[in-house]
Amino acid sequence: MSNENAPLLEMRNIKKDFFGNVVLSDINLTLQKGEVLGLCGENGAGKSTLMKILFGMDVIRETGGYEGDILINGEKVSFETPFDALKAGIGMVHQEFSLIPGFTATENILLNREPKKKNVISEIFGERLDTLDYNEMTGRAEAAIEKMGFSIDKDMVISNMPVGHKQFTEIARELSKEQLKLLILDEPTAVLTEREAEALLESIRSMSAKGIAVIFITHRLHEILSVCDKVVVMRDGFVVSDVPAAKTTVSEISKWMVGRSVSSGTSRDIRDMSDGRTAMSIRKLWVDMPGETVRNVDLDVKEGEILGIGGLAGQGKLGIPNGIMGLYEAGGTVEFEGKNIPLNSPRKCLDASIAFVSEDRRGVGLLLDESLEWNVAFPAMQVQNKYLKKYLGGLISWRDEKAIREVTEKYIDELAIKCTGSKQKAKELSGGNQQKVCLAKAFALEPKFLFVSEPTRGIDVGAKALVLEALKRFNRESGVTVVMISSELEELRQICDRIAIVSGGKIAGILPADRPSEDFGMLMVSMVK
Amino acid sequence: MNETLDKSNLNFRERVSEFVAGFGLPRLIIAAFLLLLFIAAPFVGADFWTQISNTINRFSWNAVMVLAMVPMIHSGCGLNFGLPLGIISGLLGATLSIELGFTGPMSFVMAIVIATPFAVILGAGYGWLLNKIKGGEMMIATYVGFSSVSFMCMMWLLLPYKSPTMVWGLAGKGLRTTISLEGFYDKVLAKILQIHIGNLSIPTGTLLFFALLAFGMWAFLHSKTGTAMTAVGSNPTFARAAGVNVDKMRLLSVILSTWLAAIGILVYEQGFGFVQLYMAPFYMALPAVSAILIGGATVNKATIPNVIIGTFLFQGIVTMTPTVMNSMIHMDMSEVIRVVVSQGMILYALTRKTEATK
Numbered sequence: 001m002s003n004e005n006a007p008l009l010e011m012r013n014i015k016k017d018f019f020g021n022v023v024l025s026d027i028n029l030t031l032q033k034g035e036v037l038g039l040c041g042e043n044g045a046g047k048s049t050l051m052k053i054l055f056g057m058d059v060i061r062e063t064g065g066y067e068g069d070i071l072i073n074g075e076k077v078s079f080e081t082p083f084d085a086l087k088a089g090i091g092m093v094h095q096e097f098s099l100i101p102g103f104t105a106t107e108n109i110l111l112n113r114e115p116k117k118k119n120v121i122s123e124i125f126g127e128r129l130d131t132l133d134y135n136e137m138t139g140r141a142e143a144a145i146e147k148m149g150f151s152i153d154k155d156m157v158i159s160n161m162p163v164g165h166k167q168f169t170e171i172a173r174e175l176s177k178e179q180l181k182l183l184i185l186d187e188p189t190a191v192l193t194e195r196e197a198e199a200l201l202e203s204i205r206s207m208s209a210k211g212i213a214v215i216f217i218t219h220r221l222h223e224i225l226s227v228c229d230k231v232v233v234m235r236d237g238f239v240v241s242d243v244p245a246a247k248t249t250v251s252e253i254s255k256w257m258v259g260r261s262v263s264s265g266t267s268r269d270i271r272d273m274s275d276g277r278t279a280m281s282i283r284k285l286w287v288d289m290p291g292e293t294v295r296n297v298d299l300d301v302k303e304g305e306i307l308g309i310g311g312l313a314g315q316g317k318l319g320i321p322n323g324i325m326g327l328y329e330a331g332g333t334v335e336f337e338g339k340n341i342p343l344n345s346p347r348k349c350l351d352a353s354i355a356f357v358s359e360d361r362r363g364v365g366l367l368l369d370e371s372l373e374w375n376v377a378f379p380a381m382q383v384q385n386k387y388l389k390k391y392l393g394g395l396i397s398w399r400d401e402k403a404i405r406e407v408t409e410k411y412i413d414e415l416a417i418k419c420t421g422s423k424q425k426a427k428e429l430s431g432g433n434q435q436k437v438c439l440a441k442a443f444a445l446e447p448k449f450l451f452v453s454e455p456t457r458g459i460d461v462g463a464k465a466l467v468l469e470a471l472k473r474f475n476r477e478s479g480v481t482v483v484m485i486s487s488e489l490e491e492l493r494q495i496c497d498r499i500a501i502v503s504g505g506k507i508a509g510i511l512p513a514d515r516p517s518e519d520f521g522m523l524m525v526s527m528v529k
Numbered sequence: 530m531n532e533t534l535d536k537s538n539l540n541f542r543e544r545v546s547e548f549v550a551g552f553g554l555p556r557l558i559i560a561a562f563l564l565l566l567f568i569a570a571p572f573v574g575a576d577f578w579t580q581i582s583n584t585i586n587r588f589s590w591n592a593v594m595v596l597a598m599v600p601m602i603h604s605g606c607g608l609n610f611g612l613p614l615g616i617i618s619g620l621l622g623a624t625l626s627i628e629l630g631f632t633g634p635m636s637f638v639m640a641i642v643i644a645t646p647f648a649v650i651l652g653a654g655y656g657w658l659l660n661k662i663k664g665g666e667m668m669i670a671t672y673v674g675f676s677s678v679s680f681m682c683m684m685w686l687l688l689p690y691k692s693p694t695m696v697w698g699l700a701g702k703g704l705r706t707t708i709s710l711e712g713f714y715d716k717v718l719a720k721i722l723q724i725h726i727g728n729l730s731i732p733t734g735t736l737l738f739f740a741l742l743a744f745g746m747w748a749f750l751h752s753k754t755g756t757a758m759t760a761v762g763s764n765p766t767f768a769r770a771a772g773v774n775v776d777k778m779r780l781l782s783v784i785l786s787t788w789l790a791a792i793g794i795l796v797y798e799q800g801f802g803f804v805q806l807y808m809a810p811f812y813m814a815l816p817a818v819s820a821i822l823i824g825g826a827t828v829n830k831a832t833i834p835n836v837i838i839g840t841f842l843f844q845g846i847v848t849m850t851p852t853v854m855n856s857m858i859h860m861d862m863s864e865v866i867r868v869v870v871s872q873g874m875i876l877y878a879l880t881r882k883t884e885a886t887k
Contacts, residue, residue, distance in 0.1 A: 327770060351772070364770050378771055
């Protein structure tokens with residue numbers, strides 16, 4: 001009894017607990033055909049769990065199922081597996097890419113749903129040996145890409161694509177399914193640059209115009225306002241508000257999300273330091289970092305400033321700190337306080353009192369299996385012989401557990417790191433808190449110069465504000481020169497004094513942070529290769 | 530009423546399963562099995578105190594070789610299947626010390642002194658090799674161990690040893706497979722402060738010597754260098770970004786492990802009373818590897834308590850099964866059980882790369 005007036009999707013009184021720990025209570029949602037729903041909330045608010053329920057993920061059933069009803073077109077459904085959800089016309093684009101790196105976009109888009117042709121062998125041995133109909137595949141992939149409204153190269157192999165295009169490939173894959181009625185996008189813009197994100201929003205609009213409903217999960221609130229019909233905000237497993245997007249503002253949403261008001265960072269205090277001393281001067285720097293090649297960078301960093309480095313993904317902004325700190329092969333000259341810093345040697349940089357917070361938190365930034373104490377104190381211990389007790393006239397240097405605990409607890413307090421104690425393992429913390437540990441590690445080195453790479457990637461609004469605030473305070477109170485690399489221009493404009501834009505592996509230009517964002521946008525695309 | 534009962538039941542079950550998870554199921558099974566053997570011993574006519582003495586004795590012989598596993602596990606080089614290389618250094622020390630005419634306790638000291646440069650040089654070469662093949666250490670290590678044993682099988686025959694206590698009687702050249710340490714360093718550590726109470730005898734000196742090395746290892750892991758070594762094992766990229774020379778740390782850990790293996794075999798010989806050459810070192814790595822795994826270590830985490838508990842459990846089973854099981858079922862099962870336990874333990878550990886137990 002498919003009811004034409006019934007909403008496309010209705011969720012009634014959804015409840016879910018993980019072994020007694022309630023993560024969702026009394027969730028009610030309705031979604032009409034072609035409607036775009038923005039779902040936001042801090043990390044751990046229950047957004048992902050809700051989507052997993054809707055998509056019939058195994059993890060829900062394995063942990064005892066859920067309570068409440070899901071209705072599609074007025075009919076009650078219960079998805080046992082994601083395949084059931086796919087059949088019902090629900091598609092999902094995950095945060096992690098589920099693409100095959102060695103296949104082209106077309107092959108990925110139509111994987112396991114390829115149009116096929118009979119051949120001699122398959123006539124005998126059955127349809128598993130049918131030949132793929134590449135012409136038909138190209139046609140369908142093109143149609144899906146067309147539907148999406150953002151053009152990607154359908155013949156490019158996934159492993160050669162920039163992250164943004166991988167994201168679009170996933171979306172195209174969902175769109176290529178004929179029966180698609182509802183598309184769930186879980187933080188699709190987190191890895192995209194601003195322009196790509198804009199293109200994605202455009203494609204969401206065009207999907208909605210074609211009658212596909214979209215649930216759009218993101219931390220970037222202005223995106224929600226620009227594209228969604230209504231906004232649902234979750235906090236601690238409850239829906240705290242459900243309003244039309246036109247009737248709310250970014251600051252209101254962030255207030256609902258965190259349950260407190262977040263300063264939107266408009267209180268800028270940009271300083272002009274152009275006649276200050278040059279702390280670091282970089283000449284003819286090249287860095288061989290895969291996907292982030294730096295070709296020829298000349299840059300002067302003034303003492304005591306916060307310099308932002310922005311740019312599109314893949315243009316080389318991440319290569320600059322990674323190259324200088326010796327994590328990837330680099331060449332050129334880098335002078336710090338008048339002294340030449342040898343490249344390709346992390347130790348020399350650290351000895352010169354330069355510290356680095358890597359964008360790769362889990363890979364480079366943390367000892368996941370060790371305690372917070374180790375994570376915070378380790379570099380300072382190795383480089384500067386801090387937190388050590390000396391015996392036998394310095395012959396034996398032992399860890400000073402007490403000093404290590406003290407410094408860790410100090411930073412846990414200062415940066416409001418949520419943990420059970422200084423002995424907790426780093427891998428047990430959430431993304432935002434892990435990022436704070438990475439900062440604490442760099443702060444413990446008491447550097448004169450700090451590189452911070454993508455400090456807010458993948459963390460929620462509340463944690464983001466705290467991290468930026470901590471960086472700013474560190475700069476102001478200790479007079480440390482900070483170079484912050486970020487894909488989010490807004491964030492750079494919040495705390496930086498000047499912003500350098502990298503394009504095509506070179507510095508395209510440096511502007512004061514209070515210039516309008518269009519100016520930066522122009523620079524970003526100026527030398528793209 | 531019923532409800533509260535259920536709840537306490539559940540709590541008890543939870544507590545048990547938590548304990549099992551914390552202590553490690555295999556370790557629990559092996560400990561229970563060993564306990565059973567000790568309880569069964571008097572019933573099959575084996576003297577309880579003699580059994581305890583045997584177990585402690587075997588523990589004292591083997592503990593240092595198990596300790597040799599620790600540094601390489603910490604630096605992320607995995608389990609040292611190349612232990613025979615260190616053992617060969619120890620054997621060179623032992624034979625050269627006798628060849629040079631040292632006797633009594635002095636021969637033990639000189640064996641250590643002579644073995645050290647061999648261990649450092651061979652360990653450095655082995656470490657250099659392991660740095661070239663990061664990720665496949667354990668497989669390469671196995672072959673390094675095996676091939677070095679085979680190479681030395683030739684060298685024991687060819688090297689110009691002359692001492693009549695060691696060479697083949699008729700030919701007058703080439704070392705014998707087994708050399709008695711009577712008059713050299715037989716029981717030289719064990720006899721220090723040895724305790725005899727009835728049938729119980731404890732080789733205090735050997736235990737103290739192990740305690741000294743174990744303390745040294747524990748202290749080293751608390752030092753700046755030791756901390757760096759653990760960090761290298763935990764996340765090499767992190768360590769490199771913190772200015773640590775990863776290759777150097779790994780090299781150091783391999784040298785340390787090789788040296789401890791050399792000392793380990795000398796301690797083993799002084800307890801056993803014989804130097805065993807040729808194929809003897811071939812199978813020495815597996816018991817040491819499985820002992821530390823039974824102790825609760827994993828491929829990337831190990832502690833001193835892991836060494837002590839593991840050696841005790843493993844050697845306990847090896848000593849107890851022949852006496853108890855054989856008199857119970859009149860069949861030689863000990864070797865079978867030893868092989869099942871040791872190989873099974875290694876297999877189990879390699880399939881799970883999770884947390885070490887406490």
